[in-house]
Amino acid sequence: MHKEDEVNKIHEEFISKLERHYGKYDPSTNKFESTSNSKIARDLFYSDSQFSRLINNTASEGELTRALRNVQRLLDVNELRGKVNKLKNSPKETPTGNKKYLWTIGVILLGFALTTAYFLTRPHQVINHTGKLTEQTRYEMLRWGFENNYVKPYVRLKELPEDCYYPCYKYQGKWRLKEEYKIPFFRERNGFHYVAKEVVMYARCMDERDDQGESFEGYEYQKHEIWYDKREVPIDSFLTKGNNPKLRTFYMNSNFENDPNYVKIAYVHTFFKTEFxxxxxxxxxxxxxxGRDIEFVPQEILEKEALSTELLNELKSETNSIAKNLLDDFSKPINCNPTMAPDLDFNQIKEGDVLSFDCQFSTGRFLVDYNKSYVFTDQYISTFCR
Structure with a gap:
C-alpha cells in the first residue's frame, strides 16, 4: 500500500469515529451534522487550525494517527459516562463497590485529559510560536479532570470514617506556587537560567490506598521560563563556595524582567504528578x-533584544538541547526534605496555608538547593469532620 493510501485510510477511520459521536459528516462542507468544528476541536484539545488540517486531510500521517487515538479516548470516556449514570441508578451495588468503580472511572477520565496533553506535546517537544497549544488549553486539560460534571476525584465528607481520622481530606483542592525560584544551568555555554514562574496543582486523597488517609497526590500544570544572560556570567558567580554550594541571596532576589542583560528565550510547559x-x-x-514541551518567545520580540540572527539561532539550538537533556533532571523523581504540616491538627488545615519544601536540582556537577512552596487557594472541604 502506498503512503498516500495509508494516510487516506487513517483519515477515513478518523472521520468514521468522529461520526459515532458527532453525527453524519458532510464531505462537501467538511462539517458534522450536530456539532461545529470549533466545538469538536476544543473537545479534542486542538486549535481550529490544527483541526482544520486533520479534517481536510492535509495533516501528516503522524498527526492523524495521534488524532485517531484521541478520538478513541473520547469515545471511551463517553462509554464510561454511560456506565456511571447506570451505576448511579442501580440499587443492587453496594456503596463500597460503587465507590471503587467510580474511582476507577475517575482515574480514566483524568487520564484522558492528561494523556491527551502528553500525546499532543510529546511528538513536538520543541514547538514554534505559531500553531501552538495555548496556555489556557494546557491548563484546561488539567482542570477538566477535576472540575467536570461526571466524576469528582475528591473524597467527600460523608465518605470519611466514623472516627474522622483521615488526615488528607483537608488538603484536597487547588494549590498554587507561592513564590518563583531560579536555577542557573551548568553546561558548556554559560548564561542560561531556569525560572519557575507558575504552578497550579489539584490535590486529592489517594483513597485507593489502604493507609487511613495518610497519602494524597497532586496533579500540576507548570508554566516556567528559560532566560539567557547576554554577559554569559559563569554559574560559580551565583553559588556560594564550599562542598555544598547554595544559590546566593542576590541571585534569588534578582528580577530578570527588569534587567536588560537578560532575555527570555522560551516557556516550559509541564504536567507533573506529585505524591505526599x-x-x-x-x-x-x-x-x-x-509530559513537557517548549514554546519559544515570538521571533519579532527576540529580534528587539539587539541579538543577531546567528546568535538567536544558536540560542534556540541551545534551548532545544536543554529541553532534551538538562530538563530530564526535572523528570526524575524529585529529591526534597520533609516539611512540617501547616497544623498538627489536620482538621485545622485551611485556605492560605503553605506547604514549603527544600529540594535539590542536579545541574551538571552541581546539586543546587531551591525551595518550592505551595499556597492553598481553593479548599474542597472547608468544614470539619464530626
Missing amino acids: NIDGEQIQRSGKAI
Missing part, C-alpha cells in the same frame, strides 16, 4: 513529570 505522605507532623513529597 503525611507522617505525623511531617509531610514527605515525591513525584516526576508526566
Whole structure:
C-alpha cells in the first residue's frame, strides 16, 4: 500500500469515529451534522487550525494517527459516562463497590485529559510560536479532570470514617506556587537560567490506598521560563563556595524582567504528578513529570533584544538541547526534605496555608538547593469532620 493510501485510510477511520459521536459528516462542507468544528476541536484539545488540517486531510500521517487515538479516548470516556449514570441508578451495588468503580472511572477520565496533553506535546517537544497549544488549553486539560460534571476525584465528607481520622481530606483542592525560584544551568555555554514562574496543582486523597488517609497526590500544570544572560556570567558567580554550594541571596532576589542583560528565550510547559505522605507532623513529597514541551518567545520580540540572527539561532539550538537533556533532571523523581504540616491538627488545615519544601536540582556537577512552596487557594472541604 502506498503512503498516500495509508494516510487516506487513517483519515477515513478518523472521520468514521468522529461520526459515532458527532453525527453524519458532510464531505462537501467538511462539517458534522450536530456539532461545529470549533466545538469538536476544543473537545479534542486542538486549535481550529490544527483541526482544520486533520479534517481536510492535509495533516501528516503522524498527526492523524495521534488524532485517531484521541478520538478513541473520547469515545471511551463517553462509554464510561454511560456506565456511571447506570451505576448511579442501580440499587443492587453496594456503596463500597460503587465507590471503587467510580474511582476507577475517575482515574480514566483524568487520564484522558492528561494523556491527551502528553500525546499532543510529546511528538513536538520543541514547538514554534505559531500553531501552538495555548496556555489556557494546557491548563484546561488539567482542570477538566477535576472540575467536570461526571466524576469528582475528591473524597467527600460523608465518605470519611466514623472516627474522622483521615488526615488528607483537608488538603484536597487547588494549590498554587507561592513564590518563583531560579536555577542557573551548568553546561558548556554559560548564561542560561531556569525560572519557575507558575504552578497550579489539584490535590486529592489517594483513597485507593489502604493507609487511613495518610497519602494524597497532586496533579500540576507548570508554566516556567528559560532566560539567557547576554554577559554569559559563569554559574560559580551565583553559588556560594564550599562542598555544598547554595544559590546566593542576590541571585534569588534578582528580577530578570527588569534587567536588560537578560532575555527570555522560551516557556516550559509541564504536567507533573506529585505524591505526599503525611507522617505525623511531617509531610514527605515525591513525584516526576508526566509530559513537557517548549514554546519559544515570538521571533519579532527576540529580534528587539539587539541579538543577531546567528546568535538567536544558536540560542534556540541551545534551548532545544536543554529541553532534551538538562530538563530530564526535572523528570526524575524529585529529591526534597520533609516539611512540617501547616497544623498538627489536620482538621485545622485551611485556605492560605503553605506547604514549603527544600529540594535539590542536579545541574551538571552541581546539586543546587531551591525551595518550592505551595499556597492553598481553593479548599474542597472547608468544614470539619464530626
